[in-house]
Amino acid sequence: MTTNKNSDTANPNHPPVGRKEGGFLDIKAFLDQDEKKDLLRLLTAGSVDDGKSTLIGRLLFDSKKLYEDQLSALERDSKRMGHAGEDIDYALLLDGLKAEREQGITIDVAYRYFSTNKRKFIIADTPGHEQYTRNMVTGASTANLAIILIDATKGVITQTRRHTFLVSLLGIKHVVLAVNKMDLVNFDQKIFDEICEDYKNFVAQLDIPDVNFIPISALKGDNVVEPSERMPWYKGKCMLDFLETVHISSDRNFDDMRYPVQYVLKPDNNFRGFSSRVASGIVRKGEKIMVLPSRKTSVIRNIVSYDGELDEAFPPQSVTVTLEDEIDISRGDMIVYPDNLPRMERHFESMLVWMDEKPMDPTTHFFIKHANNNTKARIDKIQYKIDVNTLQKSEIDHFELNEIGRAVLTTNKPLFFDPYKKNKSTGSFVLIDPVSHNTVAVGMIIDKLSADDLPSRISDHEKEQIRRGQGLISDEAYQQRYKQKGATLWITGLHGSGKNEMAFSLEKQLFDMGATVVLLDGSSVRSGLSKELDYTPTDRAEHLRRVAEVCRLLNDQGIITICSFISPDKHIREQVAEIIGPERFHLFFMDASMEYCQKNKPDFYAQENLKYVPGIDIPFEAPEKPALKLSPTDNGKNPERLIEYCREQGIFPL
Known part of the structure; x- marks a missing residue:
């Protein structure tokens, strides 16, 4: 595949890393530098036709990340099926499904990867329709940052509040409110300020520590990759500059060491190690550890990785740990530090997002997958359902597709977890239908629940049946x-x-x-x-x-x-x-x-x-x-x- 002047090597913003004798590009130096870049996972969210796909397409186009054949196809498709008039329809780079192109909407999550000299990016373009809430949750589950788009001609609307609530629910700490289509309001600062104030009043109810505001025109390119000359009143960073510099390294939990064992590695009689990805905290050679649930203790002898032995490992590294003592450890066990233990409970409260077409059956015992642990779980009680559009709470007895609520769960055996707000890796789980094996729900653990606080699963009517000696099963x-x-x-x-x-x-x-x-x-x-x-x-x-x-x-x-x-x-x-x-x-x-x-x-x-x-x-x-x-x-x-x-x-x- 040939590239044009838009390739990395022709872009003055991306000069060659180094050259060998004879003028050839030093590929190894380039790859070494590229390997050291950190990765930012982000998602775009917003109402239908707010310009999510257009913004990402514009980022790819203006940052010179498209090949010649992609550009030709984009220009051809824009004339044939675009929704941007005489302009190039950058949304076509993301909307790949036929139904998406015909309707000009996003239905499924589309992922795109690109990099600059400073950072690598994985972008998830998520649907705006309420019926695709589960798709947005899927795209947001691993994101560090969310770009929430607002149409400047409409302001803060119901979908804006819904997407912001979901972002807060999923623990995303960084939000960029991109006020799009500023060209349609003549780049008016007053309109931008009013939208920002309205949004601040709403987001104050939620737990999002870092909120930023950028006025853009995704279609015209204003404040996307280069600062806009038509909005001199805006003194902040343009979108790409902000994405390249936003600080995310401290978002991970480096305080609570959690190492959920995925695999016991024993290639021969001389080696027995425990392999997994570090969920949180820092694993250090020579540190005393405890294994849950047995509570046996030992000391870390070695930390082995693909690149050799390490003195320490941190998330999201995948390593193999060996211990000084012979301890029975299996998949699903967790290695922690003795002075910093997670919750070890069978009962806990969580927020649930129902993702199955089939409504929840309250009598079902689901499989729960948490870290590398699997067991059975039941939903004891739904505390309430929350309307993601209004944040109103209501009582229900089961979940339907895309509904979100707070529930009490009980598992067959204890889980080792932290509250989701403190540790995403050990605070999240999925529920799996025991018959169809579909993922029916994703959950974010709020905290443990003592057995004394468990809700009664028996109604007053059922208590009366028991008093009369009648069974509760029909x-x-x-x-x-x-x-x-x-x-x-x-x-x-x-x-x-x-x-x-x-x-x-x-x-x-x-x-x-x-x-x-x-x-x-x-x-x-x-x-x-x-x-x-x-x-x-x-x-x-x-x-x-x-x-x-x-x-x-x-x-x-x-x-x-x-x-x-x-x-x-x-x-x-x-x-x-x-x-x-x-x-x-x-x-x-x-x-x-x-x-x-x-x-x-x-x-x-x-x-x-x-x-x-x-x-x-x-x-x-x-x-x-x-x-x-x-x-x-x-x-x-x-x-x-x-x-x-x-x-x-x-x-x-x-």
């Missing part, structure tokens, strides 16, 4: 979880009729199909729950009452129960149905003759002095209208008949 919720309805499949018949064989076979087939099912039969219940009862009619009635109560509890929790009991008395079966609930009780009769039963269980019926045996010395009242009448000779097919019955009745599967 039948519909159980049905959605288990894909079935809680029901009791009660099989009655004489001893030896084959009801047990069918019941166990039915249980196995339902289980294999994915049902959640529990089987109760006479032997298992009488060996424990009804151990003290005998077979008299009175004790048999109590025995079956206990079984019915167990079935009711299990059905209440969405579980299917299969019961195999002789239950010879019609009135007792009716009482059982009343306890369980007539709509849940399904009676099946294994219709076997006494002759068949005696042949099937000869040892039992051959016993002398049999007492209280239905069909022998007490009557067995066969059901008049069972849901199904089954034959023991068809036991191979009977489970299938019952499964088909469950399908027809909507019991399983749903």
Whole structure:
């Protein structure tokens, strides 16, 4: 690719770094100098058509950072689809999507990189529409500085306040209010001053320590790269000069050493190190450290980097640390100094930005990714939602796309964090949906919350339900979880009729199909729950009452129960149905003759002095209208008949 006079080597503002003998450019010296430049990450924000993309395009154009073919394409596209009249439409350098060019708006975040002799830049051009709030949050998450554009003909508007609030929320310390389109108000100082005063009154409510004001015309180039002759009343720096000189090195937290272990490096038996990027503070060789959560201590032996061993490392360097002692350390553990510990809590408050198309489900347990640590988390309570346009707070029970609010979270295991305002690296996290694995929210931790201050997750209505002994999980919720309805499949018949064989076979087939099912039969219940009862009619009635109560509890929790009991008395079966609930009780009769039963269980019926045996010395009242009448000779097919019955009745599967 060829360059024109706009390339670095032809720009008098960017003279060659050095020359070797023979006049060739000393590439190594140039690269060494370029490597030492610091990096400024910035974003542009503002309302639709305030000129964000135009400003960045103008910066690239006037700072001589475009290649010849880019210039040709820009001039051609400006005539064909530009929105700047006869002028070059610099926004086309950033708006790459077809929909963006057609509408003249920014939809997605566009990143551009360029450098000058003093500094390297990564610019994020973020959308102005409210529906793209999550896109702006994404672009702002790593920014050191924000340029908020205002149309001089409109002044401070709702979107200006919204973007400023988001910038404050994300902890960006430097803001430039660029009052654009000054050419449309005849470069009037009074209008500029009024806009600045209006903005100062609003920003005083927020925590932004460094706010600056620059009047510009992005389209015409005034105060973008060169000072404007048409605004002699403005004595401050032009935009590029300000960006090159704004002080950001002190923005990082160099006080609190946080080293979240990402990887345990063991290339051979002679080396075991712990690799990560320094999140904050300064890691020094020879310093005593503590490992969280084990609280084991040791001393840093070496700090190894790509360029060799170091005496100290600081953010955002990636290094490998070795210790004097053998300590069990894994990914997600954090190395800190013993006299400067982070919070170690499961409960904390945070600001959340909801980024998923699907509304928040308050019952979901999300995955939380914090530093290099991963665990489960739930949202205990939403304290309030904040209207980013008016800063008004309101109560809600769930978040929708692009909504922002304050919430209380609880994690399965403690996190090691600092408040976001103090330390961005350890104060931020993302929530991930456990099913879709989409990032559903980003969070900024406010501070820890003691267990005593946790909000109650139980409403007054739910407390009343508990007082009455009612569960807090609805039948519909159980049905959605288990894909079935809680029901009791009660099989009655004489001893030896084959009801047990069918019941166990039915249980196995339902289980294999994915049902959640529990089987109760006479032997298992009488060996424990009804151990003290005998077979008299009175004790048999109590025995079956206990079984019915167990079935009711299990059905209440969405579980299917299969019961195999002789239950010879019609009135007792009716009482059982009343306890369980007539709509849940399904009676099946294994219709076997006494002759068949005696042949099937000869040892039992051959016993002398049999007492209280239905069909022998007490009557067995066969059901008049069972849901199904089954034959023991068809036991191979009977489970299938019952499964088909469950399908027809909507019991399983749903």
